[in-house]
Amino acid sequence: MNAQTAEEFLMEIQKKAERGELLYIGKELRRIDDLEKVLGSPIYTNDLIPRNTLYARLVLSRYPHAIIKNISVSKALNYPGVRYVLTYKDVPGLNESSTIIPDRPLFAFNKVRSTGDIVAAVIAEKPNRAQEAKELVEVEYEPLKPVFDPIEAMKPDAPKIHDDGNIVKHVKVRKGDIEKGFQEADYIIENTFRTQHQDAAPMETETAFAVPRGEKILIIGSMQTPHHVQAAVAKVLGWPIDRVEVIQAVTGGAFGPKSDEPPYDVASIAALGAIKTGKPVLMSMTREESMIAHTKRHPAIITHKTGVKANGKLTASKVQIVLDGGAYASLGVLVIVRATFHANGPYEIPNVWNDGYKVYTNNTYTGSFRGFGAPQAIFAAESQMDEIAKKLNMDPLDLRLINMLRPGSRTSTGQLMDESCGLPECLDAVVKASDYRKKKELYSKQDGKIRRGIGIAMLHHGNALGPEGNDYAYVHLSVEKNGKVHLGTGLTEFGTGAISGLAQIAASVLGVPIDYFTIDRPNTLIHHETGPTVASRVIAIGGNAARDAALKLKQKLLPVASKLINCKVEDVQIVDGYVYCKGKEHKTISWEELVKEAYEANIELNTLGYYMAPSCKWDEETGLGSPYNQYTFGAAIAEVEVDTETGLYKVLNYYVAFDVGRAINPKSVRGQIYGGTVQGLGYAMMEELVHKEGYVVNPNLKDYYIPTSLDIPEQIQTIIIEKQGSMGPFGAKIVAEPPVVLPAPAIRNAIMDAIGKGINSLPITSEKVYKAIKS
């Protein structure tokens, strides 16, 4: 046997990939799961519910901050159709529903800290019965003094929301000598930026369906990370985790909150209800429950102080970020890490001083949401760049060209950018596509009541988890006797197309068409715990595991093929489902024949691929080091038209380029860019979940506005740049999150170009634009 080693084979595949010879990489294949979604097939959790199911509804806190004196459920229990009312007393294990810091009970017991706190859950035969009986759960409160402003909450004498102070996490970056940097500057520019609560508004709300199964419980639900839900439910039940089986159902949008604590709540409540009643229980949040009780994007107050020389060179950047964390820590303690590390934007600045705080308040809690701190940080950083350019009387493009990250520059944490830094290419692409220089010139000569403007925003985005946790993944491949390939993993599909991308990678390595693949539903009983499906990491991390599994499978098959077609192992070719010997393309056998032979030779076609990213090193005190293994880069240019008499504006065109390393499926990449752009457009222009004294004023889709098709620019031009990264398969970088980041600063800067004034708070409503014009 003269089999290639895995390393040799890998090198060959890499070379092929570089020459563009891999069959399915870079191809716009159809996604494996698209047809049933387009047909509206009954695939979601709510479609699976049998007749004897009971329904749960949440009793939420009436106060943003209060002591609970007493809870009485007897009236609710006597209401027709009600089968059980769950409170903290019914939790046999730990009354806790937290990700990182154990600060959030599943059911409030001694006090409530926000109006999103769950006090009880009514289980009834019909959803309306549960809804009606909610009002009969009597809770006696003693209101406490609340605090809603995170800056107020940071003060030592502020009302305490938990036992310790209200600053739940403080992240620092200390690079160079900040005072020296300001001394070297010719100008110092200071500004404060504010962002709002954004709701992810997935089409499907948080949903879990629990079926009691003797000693075990089965949970089917809408979520990003079934293994985390499994552990959370087991903790609440006080059971070993193997008695809890969690299946991720087809999930109708997630965007981050479904990787945070809300799926723990619905799964735990459905499970407890099912155990108490012996019946299946569906806990599916209403839109109102969801918008009050799930995590949202953190509002932020960000102050920038920047030193710059008259020639445009940045000398110092001091940034403070305060995130309104609401009542609980959630994944927000990691959100502030990403926000702080990206706070200065994609620029080389010798002296940096960043402080990021996640602060408790009595607002509803905030956490993981597409972008994970970057939308706030980059909105502020990129708005600040245009304020600096204005001060210097310099084109914002030139200021960026002087300072942006390039191969050889260092980030705010001192990380060296290698050849995979595609930021210059991204900026160049959008400048050319938009004809920026010409339009800038043209728009500077306008008068009249309708004005146009053009604005730029850019970003770097640390890939995958980095400082947020161990970045590993398992992907399981098994081949049936008929040649069909099963791909199984605890990583989940919730609309991104990434899992199809895993199959595309495995198909490329194996040499069989993607039609041979089926993707198994993620199930904690079957699939390995594989870390969370977050941080856009499925392709970059999971893709390596898929490639590993496919390589291992191929190692098993090549010797079989060698014997079968009488060919040296290194000459065996598997291409598009056909197997032949190099140079003898006319004599082929099929993939099916090869697999059949392997089965007959008693070779197990079952492999587990694994990948663990290199660990990231940085200093906790100074933030210095390399917190991420590789970066995605992006640039966008927005063009707006502003009506100066009403402040109403339209985004006319949007040009956006992303360096994604390598586009495994360009159609999916563009899909992520379009979707992220539209969600980012909503963040920029209209979305705000308004809190008034701790109460959500607009927890429904009639008062909370997300963009409709008519709000989308006529042209969203996407450009894909491929500067291969060191970590992802075939050089791939992550793409799902960064597109949501750029619209807000690009639109803000375009409006500033049009009206001469910057708007430093989101969302940019026509009213804010009007006030800026008339001020």
Next chain:
Amino acid sequence: MAYEKVEVYSPRSLAEALEILSQKKEQIKPVAGGTDVMVMLKDGALKEKELLNLSYIPELSYIKEKENHILIGATTKYREIRRSPIINAYAPILIEAVRQIGSPQIQNLGTIGGNLGTASPAGDSIPPLYVLNAKVKLQKVGSAREVHIDKFFLGPRKTVREADELITEISVDKMEPGSYYFFEKLGLRSANAISIVNAAGILSLENKTIKYLRLSLGAVAPTVIRATEAEEEAKGKELTEDLIERIAKLASEATRPISDIRGTAEYRKKATYGIVYEALYKILKGYGKKIEYGFEKIS
């Protein structure tokens, strides 16, 4: 309490509906498309325990001409108004407004009578009715009366309709051939948005001189209002940029807005100036919409 049991009466004729109403009076809520009432029901904001469903009364849904008027049955859906050749020919301003109401789904269900019954100051079909001199027909057992649209609304969600009366018909004037018209709306997004300010106007020009301007404003006072001072100012004058500025200013001064999560009172007042200015400016510059009907056109 939300989801409480509600009883629904579904009469098959107007006579039957009026009979039920005469007995139940304020205990029953008339409902047509349900695009407002069903939301109130779900939010627990509906005080009535019974619904009078008007969906099965064909005689309440029609659009017909009568001399210089158009008669519209109360349960005529927005979609039917959009598609009506009669309205297209004689009152296109109504189409201009109706196509900006909610989403296609809402237009498929919502009715013009329902919009009047809900009496939101931000209702988008209402400002055009003001400039079309609409009259609302209210019927009860044994009698009927007509109320001019100016007198129909008393305040937000309040009208002169008595508990035993039903809105059965809206009659509007046909627009004069050659007149200009507009419906402008400012919302937080481009579609399916509640108006922060809206304005409807009909401008009749003779050469360059204004014969009359009719201008109504929505979402800027407890009811939709006519900007009468602005209308007076316009009469008999030549349409110029200066005049447009004065008209827009008077329109803005006529408003009495409130602040809510969609916008502040101050902004509503100022934006009124902006949308009125732009609408008239478009006409001045030759981009205005103009009604040009003749009998040959719709035959």
